Amino acid sequence: MDESGMRFSEPNYHGWSVDEDDFSDEYEELFSDEEASQSANMDENLDCLHFNGKKYEDLRSSDMIGVEFSSVEAVDTFYAYYSLAMGFSFRKEKLCRNTAQVVVRRQLVCSKEGERKKRGKPDPSFASEIISCAQNLSPPHGTKQVCKRKTVNQKPIVEDADRRSMKRSGKQSGEDEHGKKRQRPPQRNITRGNCQARITARRCKESGVFRVVQFITEHNHALVTTEFVPFLRSHRKVRDHDVAQVTALKKVSVGTCRAYELLVHQAGGHEFVGFLIKDLYNKMDSERKELMVDGDAQSTISFMNLKASKEAEFFCLFSVDAEGRLGNMFWRDTKSLADYNNFGDVLIIDSTYKTNIYGKPLAIFVGANNHRATVLFACALLADESEDTYNWVVTAFLTSMRGKKPISVLTDGDEALRNAVVNLIPEARHRLCAWHIAKNVVKNVRDADVQRDFCHLIFAGLGVDEWEKSWHYMVTMNGLQDNKWVAAMYNKRERWAEAFFRNHFFSGMCTTQRCEAMHRNLKGGVGRYMRLCEVLPRMDKTIECIRFNGLNDDFKSMNSHPVIGSHMRCIQQQVSVRFTHDVFLLIKDQILFESKFLVADRVRYENQGSTLHLVTQYGKPERTWHVTHYQGKPDLSFVCSCHLFESDGIPCCHIFTVIKTMNMTTLPESLVNQRWTKQACTKDTSTLSSGIMPAKDLQLARYGQMMGDCAQICHSASFSDEAYEEITNCLSRLMVRSKTFKRCKDSQPPETVDGLQPNVIRDPNVCKTKGTHSRHSTSVEVERDQPGGRGCGFCSRPGHNVRTCALLAAQNGGGKG
Numbered sequence: 001m002d003e004s005g006m007r008f009s010e011p012n013y014h015g016w017s018v019d020e021d022d023f024s025d026e027y028e029e030l031f032s033d034e035e036a037s038q039s040a041n042m043d044e045n046l047d048c049l050h051f052n053g054k055k056y057e058d059l060r061s062s063d064m065i066g067v068e069f070s071s072v073e074a075v076d077t078f079y080a081y082y083s084l085a086m087g088f089s090f091r092k093e094k095l096c097r098n099t100a101q102v103v104v105r106r107q108l109v110c111s112k113e114g115e116r117k118k119r120g121k122p123d124p125s126f127a128s129e130i131i132s133c134a135q136n137l138s139p140p141h142g143t144k145q146v147c148k149r150k151t152v153n154q155k156p157i158v159e160d161a162d163r164r165s166m167k168r169s170g171k172q173s174g175e176d177e178h179g180k181k182r183q184r185p186p187q188r189n190i191t192r193g194n195c196q197a198r199i200t201a202r203r204c205k206e207s208g209v210f211r212v213v214q215f216i217t218e219h220n221h222a223l224v225t226t227e228f229v230p231f232l233r234s235h236r237k238v239r240d241h242d243v244a245q246v247t248a249l250k251k252v253s254v255g256t257c258r259a260y261e262l263l264v265h266q267a268g269g270h271e272f273v274g275f276l277i278k279d280l281y282n283k284m285d286s287e288r289k290e291l292m293v294d295g296d297a298q299s300t301i302s303f304m305n306l307k308a309s310k311e312a313e314f315f316c317l318f319s320v321d322a323e324g325r326l327g328n329m330f331w332r333d334t335k336s337l338a339d340y341n342n343f344g345d346v347l348i349i350d351s352t353y354k355t356n357i358y359g360k361p362l363a364i365f366v367g368a369n370n371h372r373a374t375v376l377f378a379c380a381l382l383a384d385e386s387e388d389t390y391n392w393v394v395t396a397f398l399t400s401m402r403g404k405k406p407i408s409v410l411t412d413g414d415e416a417l418r419n420a421v422v423n424l425i426p427e428a429r430h431r432l433c434a435w436h437i438a439k440n441v442v443k444n445v446r447d448a449d450v451q452r453d454f455c456h457l458i459f460a461g462l463g464v465d466e467w468e469k470s471w472h473y474m475v476t477m478n479g480l481q482d483n484k485w486v487a488a489m490y491n492k493r494e495r496w497a498e499a500f501f502r503n504h505f506f507s508g509m510c511t512t513q514r515c516e517a518m519h520r521n522l523k524g525g526v527g528r529y530m531r532l533c534e535v536l537p538r539m540d541k542t543i544e545c546i547r548f549n550g551l552n553d554d555f556k557s558m559n560s561h562p563v564i565g566s567h568m569r570c571i572q573q574q575v576s577v578r579f580t581h582d583v584f585l586l587i588k589d590q591i592l593f594e595s596k597f598l599v600a601d602r603v604r605y606e607n608q609g610s611t612l613h614l615v616t617q618y619g620k621p622e623r624t625w626h627v628t629h630y631q632g633k634p635d636l637s638f639v640c641s642c643h644l645f646e647s648d649g650i651p652c653c654h655i656f657t658v659i660k661t662m663n664m665t666t667l668p669e670s671l672v673n674q675r676w677t678k679q680a681c682t683k684d685t686s687t688l689s690s691g692i693m694p695a696k697d698l699q700l701a702r703y704g705q706m707m708g709d710c711a712q713i714c715h716s717a718s719f720s721d722e723a724y725e726e727i728t729n730c731l732s733r734l735m736v737r738s739k740t741f742k743r744c745k746d747s748q749p750p751e752t753v754d755g756l757q758p759n760v761i762r763d764p765n766v767c768k769t770k771g772t773h774s775r776h777s778t779s780v781e782v783e784r785d786q787p788g789g790r791g792c793g794f795c796s797r798p799g800h801n802v803r804t805c806a807l808l809a810a811q812n813g814g815g816k817g
Helices: 072-086 124-136 160-169 226-231 240-250 256-267 277-291 296-310 334-343 387-400 415-424 434-444 448-459 464-478 484-491 513-522 532-559 569-578 581-596 644-648 653-661 695-717 721-738 779-785 806-812
Strands: 025-031 090-098 103-110 145-147 198-203 210-216 315-320 326-332 346-352 362-368 374-381 408-411 429-432 597-605 610-617 620-630 638-640
Touching (some): 072 103, 315 387, 334 362, 374 532, 387 415, 448 464, 464 484, 532 581, 597 620, 610 653, 638 653
Antiparallel strands (some): 090 103, 326 374, 362 374
8 A cells, every 4th residue: 555645753762853744744663683683782882974984965875775773763873974964854754663562663754755645535445445345354473463543434534734734723614613614724734745765774683773674865846955944843942951941930930932042152053953842842841741640730739749858847728619620729838827826916817819720819917027128928829809718717727827926917808808807817907908098098989178078088197086177077078978988988998997906916918019029029920820839939949038038037137237317216226136127227217206296294193103294296286285294104114005015016206205204214115016027936845847858959950050151161261262161172072971871851750749649639720710801811702792892991881992983972062073
């Protein structure tokens, strides 16, 4: 039977990357071979420019017939050098083995060999011929013959390459899920031309070498010139060290495109890289699929178990839905536990979107450290934003922190989250984000003066009675008695107005902007199209960077001193020693503000052992504050009516006014809040690591160390010709020797953790959250399905926009159309 146009290959046998369109169907012929044995040598030291003293361009059939190679890999290497020198791409066609699975025949052909199969229904006579041949064909005695072909049926045959092309484009003939007709994309360009150039080598039974029995050099097409050689598919390969370098760059949030630009820069041009950017994308995608061999969710769970094996205090908890898919996932590490024990008095909870391909909201638990910098306590991926989900994640958080509860909690206006916090942490004082309240004011109130007065009542440090008077005055003067939104905000005023939180510690925070900043940092390396197994390692890198900056703040506080002013210098000197630099600046401002106040009167209460000081502002005697000094209570020496110390932990300017009046030169110990001092961070005595490092991380660590050493050597040797020649020769010898090292990448078993069975957690479904639009990745299709398309931005009616809106034109024109 004529085999012209049929495809035979062994995909990726020697590692040469071949286009999917050039892949052939698997074809194996098993021949009898008594006492067959493998060749001892696995590599042939071939010259890339000459073969047997002759240039590759000058080789003829007579020069190659009868030439022997030690192994099949040597045959592949020779034809790779030959095709590169001649200017054509080759393809692996046949690989025949005997019953002992020893390779006995190897054939390599030009990539233009054969013809593309035609579309349409097969010829019935042709199908009958195949069936009859299959029934009547019997292999020789003592041999087996296996020929894997596509099943012939009466359905239209569509070539694999074209089917994959249609699948990638998302279009096929017929109708889509919305009932709309799809246009068939144009067929891929024809690359086959029935070229007969090839090389065939057979294995000798006696010596075990491979002897060339066929070598055809004539092509029926033009060969490419030097500038087009980088585009030949068989000569484009992404090497392992390129993958390692790109993988290292991706761990620090450098995209594949930018990584390719770096490789181009290092190679000296696109033509010297050895592959195209599409090849790099395909290679990295295959690496990702290899990582996700058990699925995205299972790979994520394995990643968490590896972290748990390295950290004794690591905590992770996840839930599974009825279908066995990953639902919620909560985790925190050892450092987060230590930070929460030191600074967990105030907790901020918020969620963000567009961090993974499943649309799962990312919830984070953050706080403020002694430098007033943001610290991360925990993270969670949520299945949805229901109250049950928030109950689950808040319970997991309290469990991971060993039952320690915060005294203050800040959230946005999500009622589900608020209910979960109130039910599970009833002792904590809950506060709504002031920034979100101010944003809602702008949306619901159009008058600019009312917006200004409303925002003043959000942040003003007034007393409760004074705040009530100001509120009713604002409502009455602006006629807001019937405004439902204003009335609703008044009913929950104790959740957002500063006046109701003056005597409760919130460490100077009234918004969730720390969460927003943390979201911005975490989302810098992740995106909405990334899978969970890619998101979590990048988040770890970002968290490491944030914590490193915190160590830098500690270093500056311990090894430098802030500039001290002349006003109340003794007090400033003590504050600079006890408190961190950032807190010192806040206290210093209060000390400087002291010059604007004076003590107008004092009243002594002998029975209580206290003295009441009446503090007024200079030039404004109507503004007064009361500062009470307790002589016999070392833990409570000063209390001011502004309650700045109780809410922020910082002594106010009114207290410093009294201290100056009493001629005190030392700061009372009762005014030192330990969470703001340099010694606020207790030393963590828990075991941070068990010494276990995953093989992949160990390999990357070794690679990074050797890359740094080589970079230093190459930089030093690039300044002189002598050093360049010496280092180049040494690197060449090391390169040859490194190829002899055994690679254990494929031989090592996958890393597993005891107690977790593989393939038990399925990938989650795409979530529909309140923070995302209904139009997701198919926004254009959904928009087209809506009647009339998108509505007008002014009247919300479809069919026009604000520029052509008749209602807007009539309003602006005083009723004239």
